Amino acid sequence: MNFGSGTRTRVVKADMKWYELTKAGNIYEPGNANSYETGDWRSIRPVWIEDRCIHCLFCWRYCPDASVIAKDGKFEKFDYKHCKGCGICAKVCPRNAIDMISEDEIEKAKEANKDEN
Amino acid sequence: MATLKELSKVEERFVGGHRLCAGCGHGITVRMILNAAEGYNVVVGCATGCLEVASTIYPYTAWKCSFIHNAFENAGATISGVEAAYKALKRRGKVNEEFKFIAFGGDGGTYDIGLQSLSGAMERGHNMVYVCLDNEAYMNTGIQRSSATPTGADTTTSPAGKVIPGKQQPRKDLTAIMAAHNIPYVAQTAIHNWQDVHKKARKALEVEGPAFINVLSPCPRGWRYNTPDIVEITKLAVETRFWPLFEVENGKWKLNYKPKKYVPIEEFLKPQGRFRHLFKPGNEHLIKALQEEVDNRWLALLERCGETPELPPR
Numbered sequence: 001m002n003f004g005s006g007t008r009t010r011v012v013k014a015d016m017k018w019y020e021l022t023k024a025g026n027i028y029e030p031g032n033a034n035s036y037e038t039g040d041w042r043s044i045r046p047v048w049i050e051d052r053c054i055h056c057l058f059c060w061r062y063c064p065d066a067s068v069i070a071k072d073g074k075f076e077k078f079d080y081k082h083c084k085g086c087g088i089c090a091k092v093c094p095r096n097a098i099d100m101i102s103e104d105e106i107e108k109a110k111e112a113n114k115d116e117n
Numbered sequence: 118m119a120t121l122k123e124l125s126k127v128e129e130r131f132v133g134g135h136r137l138c139a140g141c142g143h144g145i146t147v148r149m150i151l152n153a154a155e156g157y158n159v160v161v162g163c164a165t166g167c168l169e170v171a172s173t174i175y176p177y178t179a180w181k182c183s184f185i186h187n188a189f190e191n192a193g194a195t196i197s198g199v200e201a202a203y204k205a206l207k208r209r210g211k212v213n214e215e216f217k218f219i220a221f222g223g224d225g226g227t228y229d230i231g232l233q234s235l236s237g238a239m240e241r242g243h244n245m246v247y248v249c250l251d252n253e254a255y256m257n258t259g260i261q262r263s264s265a266t267p268t269g270a271d272t273t274t275s276p277a278g279k280v281i282p283g284k285q286q287p288r289k290d291l292t293a294i295m296a297a298h299n300i301p302y303v304a305q306t307a308i309h310n311w312q313d314v315h316k317k318a319r320k321a322l323e324v325e326g327p328a329f330i331n332v333l334s335p336c337p338r339g340w341r342y343n344t345p346d347i348v349e350i351t352k353l354a355v356e357t358r359f360w361p362l363f364e365v366e367n368g369k370w371k372l373n374y375k376p377k378k379y380v381p382i383e384e385f386l387k388p389q390g391r392f393r394h395l396f397k398p399g400n401e402h403l404i405k406a407l408q409e410e411v412d413n414r415w416l417a418l419l420e421r422c423g424e425t426p427e428l429p430p431r
Contacts, residue, residue, distance in 0.1 A: 012176035031181035033134035033172070041139060057121040061311050062348060064144025065133040073122030082133030086140030086337075087345035 034082075038065065042085030044100045046078055052097035059089035059098060118312060127155045128181070135179035137171040140344035142334035142351075143250050145308050147221065150248060150330075151182070153318035157217040160185065160199055164192035164226030167257040167336075168250060189226055193235035196220040197243040217322050218245040224265035225255040228291050239298045239327045246321045246328045249291065252336040260339045264289040267359070268410065269403050270391045272339075277394040282403055287410055295329040296365040302328035304364035306373075309351040313362055313373060320364075333360045341390025350388060357385040358415045358429075363422060372422040379431040382408045 010028040012021060022028065046059075055075050060068040067083035069076045090098040130151040137144050147168065151159065160183040163169035169186050172179040187195040196218050206212040220238075222231055227249040235247055254272050255261040262275040266284050271277040275284040292305045302324045304317040314332065321328035333351055337344040354360040357380045362373040383404060386392040395403050416426040 025175060027173075027176055027178045029178075031130075031132040031179065033174075033177040033179035034132045036134040036136075036177050038134060038136065055122075057125050060125050061121055061149070062145055062308075064137060064139075064141050064148070065135070066129050066131065066144075066148060067133050070125035073125055079133055084139035088140055088145075088347055091345035092348055 037081045038084055039081045042080075042083060043103055044085045044087060045080070045103055045106060046083065046085070046087070046089050047099045047101050048075065048078065049097045049099060052095045054095055054097075056094060058092045058094065062088050062092045064088070118316070124152055124155075124315075127152055130154075130159070130181040131172070132179050132181060134177065135172040136174060137167065138336075138338055140337050140347060141167070141171075142252060142308060142336060142347060143168045143171075145347070146248075146250055146314070146332050146334045149308065149311055149314045150219070150318045150332075153315045154217060154219070154322055157322060158182070158214055159217045159219055160196070160203075162186065162192050162196035162199065162218070162220045164220070164222035164231050165189035165257075166223035166226050166250075167252075168221055168223065170257060190230045191234040192220045192222045192226055192231055193238035193247060195234075196245050196247075197238035197241060200243045200245050218243070219322075220245060220247045222247065222249055223255075223257070224249060224251040224253060224291075225257075225263045227251075228265045228289055229263050235295075235329075236298065239295065239300050239329065242300075242326050244326055246318075246330065248318075249329070249331045250334040251291075251331055252334050252339060253288075254336075254339050256336045256339045265291070268407055269386075269395050271394060272391070282394060282400060283391075290414070292329075292331045292363075292365075295331075296368075296370070298327075299368060300329065301326045301367055302364070304329070305331045305360070306362055307333040307351045307355050307360055309348045309355065310362065310374070317364060320366075339391065341393075342388045346388065350385075353380070353385040353388075356380045357382050357411065359385050359411055361415065361418055363418065370418075370422040372419065372424060375424075376429050379429045382411050 053075055057070055060070045065082050065084055067079040069079055087100050090100045131147045161180055162185045200218045203216055251265050253265050254263050260272050262272040262284050265288055267288050269283040271283045277283040296303045302321050306313045306317050317330055321330055333354055335347050335350050342350050356376050364371050419426040
């Protein structure tokens, strides 16, 4: 397929000149928003409690950011790079297997660990 | 009906990294609908709105499928044009794959600004699905009233104060307007019931000809409720009969859910900041009027669906 002529390339980078951009501003990498991290929006973080989880996957269904990763029909992990910390997963969980923990506390705990070491 | 275990194995086509607000109903709805489109190649078109500006900020796209955006008022016209071009190319043997066409519009781009292009697309009978993500105001530009905003809601262009108690006019019943186009499939659904959304999206995709789905997609910023409560709030909208679940297949109306108990509209209004002023002393008559409107619409809907027009037992 012809993606525009001459110097025009498929991947758009921040330091490109206008004439190097793709024709009509088209984007040729489907789902490249994945490389943009929205995880730093988060002030509370979902934490999975494995032994309470029944793998009903309600959290996966109701995550607006596709940040609950399921593998082979089971909960696998949270995608903390994109999770915005809305707390819907913890609310829809029928077994309270997701805790919402303040990022500040996690940060403080990390600091404390550092001092001890 | 597929289980969540099976559905979770389907490839994600609306990926993380989009800039919708935390807890936005649109992200959930779009993921559900693209998940239901399993096995189909899809082309998505968007009307201008929260979903479009948040999912396609140049040079990023959150869509793992073909995506087209044109303007605010013409999502219906754009996607119907893409569908017509696809048909022409297919006839000449230039495209061999099967495609499905989905347009997403907010309530502003569907109820108000995009209504004529949507109506035209439906009347011309293009093989497409139009999904309206109804969050009941123009949320993208800062919560202005739309014709989907319910009576009494506080928005920036219908501010509740000394002069007026929120929006003055009743909301438009768009799903009924679309049903009046006599298209093969029209449905109204809400995300608290994912099976319902999945089933209706599947039906709409499979049907030959135009289909329209109206989904209630709560907005935590505009409705001002506690963000994690999205499922409860949608459920209350259905239980209070504010947002009935029904479908119209080839002109035949069918009610999908009948609440067992009479739940007063207050239950739906109370958790939302945009209705807070209705609970001030002296405003009881506003809630009463809203309740009457909901009850009347419910009775009319039951009649259309061929059921006995009576309110649920208290």
